Amino acid sequence: MHATTLRSPQALAPVRRGFVRRNLPYFLIAPSVIMLLALIAYPLLFALKSSFYFWNLQVGPQPLAFVELDNYVQALNAFDFRAALTNTLILSILGTAIEFSLGLAIALVLLKALPGMNVVRALLILPTTIAPIVVGFLFRYLYDPGGGLVTWLLQSLWLPVPAEGILGSPATALAAILFVDIWQWTPFFAIVLYASLLSVPDEIIEAARLDRASAWTILTRIKLPLIRRTAIIIVMLRFMQIFNTFDTVLVLTRGGPGTSTRTLGYSLYEQGLVNFNVGLVSAQTWIAVLIVNIIVALYVFFAFRNEEW
């Protein structure tokens, strides 16, 4: 400090520029990080604090009592919240698995570069571009028990349709929601996997063919490992998106009948924005955040272990 004050002003400049330059990347990143922290930290801390209080906006504007862990106990013991957790896990695991497999199959068909198939490929992305809430309405129309296209198709094929409608029966409602997610997001997997498979060099495939490798071996031993990084990222993102789904459920079933299509996202919506039970929904939020973080941390740890950045 003393040394620099004794120097001439000209000598000061490089020192200061050195500091800015050394930390320049952090100055460039900082605004976005601060913005995101402000937007994320507040809700999380707010929810953490609220989760220890009895606070229902329908009862009063302020928290009424400090209740320790009661909200957590109540959430975890509630039948409907446990059903929501189960449904969410079923939807996200089955959904991601089916969408990935179907998408891969479609990608392999698209790779047979026949004239006209590029039109099919370009159009195929369209379901993915539609807002989930609009997809909800689209399928509510298709599933309608009194004249929906899907209902009519199933009946025409002599398949059993529940009298209450596809969305009205606990036996079929969750499958119907799963189908909607598959419809919207299989094209996403198909297009992304198609594009990444295109980047696999032909020479490697040719060499494997000369070695008499079967199509299955080429797919699982060569193609899939080469597109590993893309696959890791899209599977993770999709899993989390389904995990948080609520708009389609809101439009299609409102979690019913009973608790058959209740999801975590819808449960948070209902407790928070319909019942205004701030304390309980905050506890549910933190349970959800913890589960999500554990799953993602495990996944990232194993999947990204050997990745270079």
Added chain:
Amino acid sequence: MKSRKTFYTALTYAAGLLFLAVFIGPILWFLALAIRPAETAFAMPPQLTFEPTFDAFRHILVDPGTNAPQLVNSLIVAIGAVLLNLPFSVPAAYALSRFKLRGKKNIMLWYLGLLMAPPIAFLIPYFVLITRIGLQGSYFSMVLVLQTLTIPFSVWLMKSFIDEVPAELEEAGRVDGARWYTIMWRITLPIVRPGIIVTSMFAFVFAWNNAAFPLVLSSRSTATLPIGTLGYFATSGVTWNYIAAAAVLAMIPPMIIFLVFDRYVVRGLTFGSVKG
């Protein structure tokens, strides 16, 4: 051998047609709902031919009654989200692409992790906060909270574009004595203009399609199109033609964007981990 090949070709085309029927058919059927006479919407068996009517669109666009023009609201929110997003995400992407950083992997994963937060869980706190600072029902409140989705995504996507600008171009500028911000502003950013456009388009589509935030933060006069469809759903029975018309308006811009930017779509969907 030849007939076997023909057989496989036919099979591939059949598969292509099946994909279109399954994935595009429902969209076309829904589009038809918007211009159908109301009484034919649920005809059994489904009616393929009808007299098209544009009354529903007229109602949504020209005669919104007590509703504000939701199309305009959607545009304001989505464009606003893009404009607020770029000044935050582009410099961050530039830094992550151009500089050696300690903890770069962790920073990148942190951005990615934010995309996984359940937006619905933040709605109550946002609602309380925004009400306390008196911004409820404003466009700004929606534009602001949408950044939790769009900034992390844009950083990843922009980084993949900047990664591809050869370092030699910047070196040339440095040799001429240009400062880093001159280099970024005059050399790198003009080259990655397509990247900025594509990043903006994706941020636009995210904001445009989002229903969770406007559901809580919008007022009657700032409601966006997805909220509009919910409105026609809730009030006085289901008015399917109006829902369909509003939904079609909501569907069209993202579809056009994805079709026009076809060659960048994959890159956006994977943040450039596949070079599209």
